Amino acid sequence: MATLNLGSSIPVPSIKELLSQPLAAVPLRYLRDVSGDYPTAAASPATLHFRNMYDQLIGHEVCDESLKDMHKKSQEFFELSSEDKKRYAQKPGSLEGYGQAFVISEDQKLEWCDMIFLKAIPVHTRTLEFWPQEQPQNFREALHAYSHDMRKTAVSIIGFIAMALGLDSKEFREAFEGGSYDVRMNCYPPCPEPERVIGITSHADISGITLLTDCGDIPGLQVLKDGQWVFVEPITNAIVVNIGIIMEVVSNGVYKAPYHRAAVNRHKDRFSIVTFCYPTKEFDIKPAKELISSDSLALYKSFTNEEYFQSFYERTKLSDDGVPFIDTLKI
Ligand SMILES: O=C(O)CCC(=O)C(=O)O
Ligand SMILES: [Fe+2]
Numbered sequence: 001m002a003t004l005n006l007g008s009s010i011p012v013p014s015i016k017e018l019l020s021q022p023l024a025a026v027p028l029r030y031l032r033d034v035s036g037d038y039p040t041a042a043a044s045p046a047t048l049h050f051r052n053m054y055d056q057l058i059g060h061e062v063c064d065e066s067l068k069d070m071h072k073k074s075q076e077f078f079e080l081s082s083e084d085k086k087r088y089a090q091k092p093g094s095l096e097g098y099g100q101a102f103v104i105s106e107d108q109k110l111e112w113c114d115m116i117f118l119k120a121i122p123v124h125t126r127t128l129e130f131w132p133q134e135q136p137q138n139f140r141e142a143l144h145a146y147s148h149d150m151r152k153t154a155v156s157i158i159g160f161i162a163m164a165l166g167l168d169s170k171e172f173r174e175a176f177e178g179g180s181y182d183v184r185m186n187c188y189p190p191c192p193e194p195e196r197v198i199g200i201t202s203h204a205d206i207s208g209i210t211l212l213t214d215c216g217d218i219p220g221l222q223v224l225k226d227g228q229w230v231f232v233e234p235i236t237n238a239i240v241v242n243i244g245i246i247m248e249v250v251s252n253g254v255y256k257a258p259y260h261r262a263a264v265n266r267h268k269d270r271f272s273i274v275t276f277c278y279p280t281k282e283f284d285i286k287p288a289k290e291l292i293s294s295d296s297l298a299l300y301k302s303f304t305n306e307e308y309f310q311s312f313y314e315r316t317k318l319s320d321d322g323v324p325f326i327d328t329l330k331i
Contacts, residue, residue, distance in 0.1 A: 199262030
């Protein structure tokens with residue numbers, strides 16, 4: 001796939017930096033009407049069909065130690081000094097590294113979240129200059145192991161999803177076995193006015209599926225269910241499985257990519273680790289042919305892998321029309 005020009009994410013202060021000074025009030029750039037934080041058209045309660053797309057997986061094959069190790073390393077990273085973290089700051093033209101995603105204008109509202117985003121699999125796509133080294137000790141080893149654990153989990157879930165849809169499970173497993181895995185570690189520091197800011201604004205993931213682990217027991221993740229934001233209560237060592245837009249398209253809408261967001265709290269840091277799981281670049285993003293017939297027409301357009309991502313990034317850079325990305329994929 002050709003390299004996409006993602007433009008630059010404009011550097012903004014980290015939340016931890018903001019909080020290192022006494023904060024008289026939350027700066028205006030973070031304040032918003034959180035109750036109105038819905039995507040427009042697609043999320044009207046009438047058109048939402050929540051089908052348990054945000055399930056928590058327990059009894060998975062990933063050992064608790066591996067999860068705990070990565071949680072610890074991620075937390076230690078955010079606890080480094082600003083100077084140390086900035087060694088891994090995002091650079092123009094890349095979304096990888098430490099910072100905030102998709103800050104494209106000086107007046108854009110900001111999220112109450114510090115994050116580091118890293119491509120982890122395939123191994124040759126890693127940009128090691130953004131991978132913390134020395135401190136936290138063994139961060140790279142932990143992320144290597146964690147991302148492979150997430151791939152194993154994703155492949156097995158995708159196999160079950162394909163089976164449930166009556167599709168070729170082997171083909172799907174192979175597509176995700178050879179696919180890409182991007183990891184985003186989030187830190188949501190406490191906020192004096194949590195009800196007036198948002199950790200991550202409402203969105204549906206563009207992945208095939210997303211696997212999220214909470215590094216503690218502090219609720220923050222919310223999913224839109226019947227027009228209401230509902231907290232997904234963390235369960236120790238569970239993996240939250242979220243359907244992404246790719247699987248919504250491939251399943252021709254049988255599975256829906258749910259809108260979700262992250263709320264913040266007044267008292268404690270919350271940490272989460274999110275793995276976005278994608279199929280191989282050869283995998284087209286289109287309703288599976290087995291699901292299409294004269295009685296069941298395709299509801300989504302067909303894209304090559306490259307067209308799909310191009311269209312997402314173009315919209316992110318250029319468009320502020322409030323139309324959710326998924327709606328632009330529908331026929
Ligand atoms: O941290 C969370 O609870 C949500 C994160 C998320 O949705 C994302 O990074 O895409
Ligand atoms: Fe997400």
